[in-house]
Amino acid sequence: MRTKFISHALAFVCHASLAVCLATGAFAESRVMTAEDEQASQSAVGRLNVTGQGFCTATLVAPDLVLTAAHCLINRRTGKVVSSDKVHFLAGFRIGSYAAHGRGEAVALAAGYSRARKVVAADIGVIRLQAPMPPSVVPIPLADGIKEDLDITLLSYGMDRAQLLSVERGCHFKKRISSVIFTDCEGIPGVSGAPLLQVHDGRAVLVAIASSILAQPKTLIPVGDILAVEATQDRLDQMLMQLTGAEVLDALPTGQTAVPAAATGIGIPTP
Numbered sequence: 155m156r157t158k159f160i161s162h163a164l165a166f167v168c169h170a171s172l173a174v175c176l177a178t179g180a181f182a183e184s185r186v187m188t189a190e191d192e193q194a195s196q197s198a199v200g201r202l203n204v205t206g207q208g209f210c211t212a213t214l215v216a217p218d219l220v221l222t223a224a225h226c227l228i229n230r231r232t233g234k235v236v237s238s239d240k241v242h243f244l245a246g247f248r249i250g251s252y253a254a255h256g257r258g259e260a261v262a263l264a265a266g267y268s269r270a271r272k273v274v275a276a277d278i279g280v281i282r283l284q285a286p287m288p289p290s291v292v293p294i295p296l297a298d299g300i301k302e303d304l305d306i307t308l309l310s311y312g313m314d315r316a317q318l319l320s321v322e323r324g325c326h327f328k329k330r331i332s333s334v335i336f337t338d339c340e341g342i343p344g345v346s347g348a349p350l351l352q353v354h355d356g357r358a359v360l361v362a363i364a365s366s367i368l369a370q371p372k373t374l375i376p377v378g379d380i381l382a383v384e385a386t387q388d389r390l391d392q393m394l395m396q397l398t399g400a401e402v403l404d405a406l407p408t409g410q411t412a413v414p415a416a417a418t419g420i421g422i423p424t425p
Contacts (some may be wrong), residue, residue: 184321185308185340186349190248193319197253198294199309199349201316202226202281205240211310211348212243213360214293217286220256221385222347223365224263224279233269235261241281245291249317254291256283262396264389275333277365278383280393289377294349296387297359300335302327303350308339310348310364313375333384334365341367341380350382360385 170236202212202222210226220243229236241258260282267276287293300306308322325339339350341364350362362382369378 183311185312186285187315187318188321192321192375193246193248193345195218196309196319197291199319200243200245200252201247201311201345203242203244204236204381205242207236207240209311209316209344211364212281213309213347213349213358214243214245214256214287214291215296215390216293218256218283219293219390220281220283221349221360221363222279222281223363223383224277225265225269225365225415226347227263227279227281228269229259235263238281243281243283245287246319247317248319254287256281256285256287258282259284260397261368262393264383264393265396272366274365274383276379276383278363278385278389278393280388280390280397282397294351294358294360296385296390297352297354297361299332299386300327300350300361300384301354301411302330304352304354306337306339306361307351307358308345308364308375308380309351310341310345312342312344314342314344316344328379330384333389335362335384336380337382338376339364339380342375345380350386352379 198214200212202210204226207230210222212220212222215221216410227236238258238261241261243256246253258281261279263279264276267273306325306327308325310320312320322339325337328336328338332337345364347408348364349360350364351358352361362384364380364382366381367376367378
């Protein structure tokens with residue numbers, strides 16, 4: 155059983171360095187809410203509100219770029235990409251307050267994404283903001299790829315704590331199919347788009363984006379192990395090319411690209 159203890163003694167260290175928090179185990183070792191001072195070091199993770207749709211989790215990866223799950227940016231009624239002006243990124247959101255508010259200027263999804271076909275391998279999208287976030291909101295860099303032997307930390311806004319950032323530390327890589335990463339991190343609605351982080355060379359980096367879950371049976375709300383899509387600079391660069399008007403061919407990796415039949419989506423709940 156994973157302990158539900160939060161180390162308040164290390165709260166100041168957490169405020170100073172996210173990487174130190176991840177590496178030392180200063181967070182809870184199950185998905186629990188963060189303390190206010192702990193969350194201060196994680197303001198790059200925020201709630202993504204889509205007008206008329208609901209919310210997901212998202213992460214600032216450059217001063218004006220936010221990553222989330224592609225399905226969070228699809229209109230559930232029309233099946234089309236949402237208008238960028240309906241997308242609002244609330245960095246460090248906590249009980250109605252936030253470190254900064256960014257409005258969407260443009261949206262791009264990974265080539266080959268299809269919500270109808272449940273293409274988890276391409277379930278990643280980027281939002282370019284109308285203006286850069288302030289320097290106090292420090293982006294989380296992307297990794298070259300996930301390291302299978304390292305622990306994973308998940309930061310998310312789930313429907314159980316939609317107003318507070320939750321953290322799960324010490325979950326693990328299980329296997330991969332193409333760019334789909336199977337983990338034992340816990341997912342529920344709202345966790346869509348959440349960053350999976352590792353510590354590489356002493357710094358916290360984003361390695362994957364939460365997409366779907368392998369749902370447990372007979373639960374009141376969908377809950378289960380997270381399936382994530384690996385997030386790399388190459389994938390981000392392909393999406394940024396779309397924002398310039400460049401045509402990007404279907405760049406899905408070879409192998410299985412659809413989600414397993416037992417998987418369930420985890421977004422988007424209404425606020």
